[in-house]
Amino acid sequence: MTHVTTHVLDAGRGAPAPGVAVVLSDAAGEIVARGTTDADGRTGIGPDVLAPGEYALRFETGAYFAALGQETFYPSATIAFTLDERPHVHVPLLLSPFAYSTYRGS
Incomplete structure (x- = not known):
């Protein structure tokens, strides 16, 4: 994992949102993964x-909604979130065309 x-x-x-591009970057803005x-x-x-340390996930929501x-x-x-010594972190995104929310998942 x-x-x-x-x-x-x-x-x-x-429903789930398939095909959303996601970029993980570090605190300096360097891309870690896509x-x-x-x-x-x-x-x-x-x-x-x-x-x-500090990281960020960028979700390309505009392209997702444009495709729909x-x-x-x-x-x-x-x-943006802070990673500690946990072996795994889950960052969900609840999305709609005019709002979004998130929480630290398990």
Whole structure:
């Protein structure tokens, strides 16, 4: 299992959000890894182990909604978070065309 996983749920459709491009970067803005959500809206991103510190996940929500023919207010959603010594962290994204929310998953 990769160190960071995510699950994108399209709350407006009540379904997973497949095909969302995701970029993991470190505190300096350097790209660590890229991924795309699968048919269930999930992806593991990055290496098996990351050093503790600050990271960010950028979700390309504009492209996702454009593919659905749906207007959206957010062309992307960036979630910054602090990684500690945990062997795994899950960062879900609940998405709609005009709002999004997140939480530290398990």
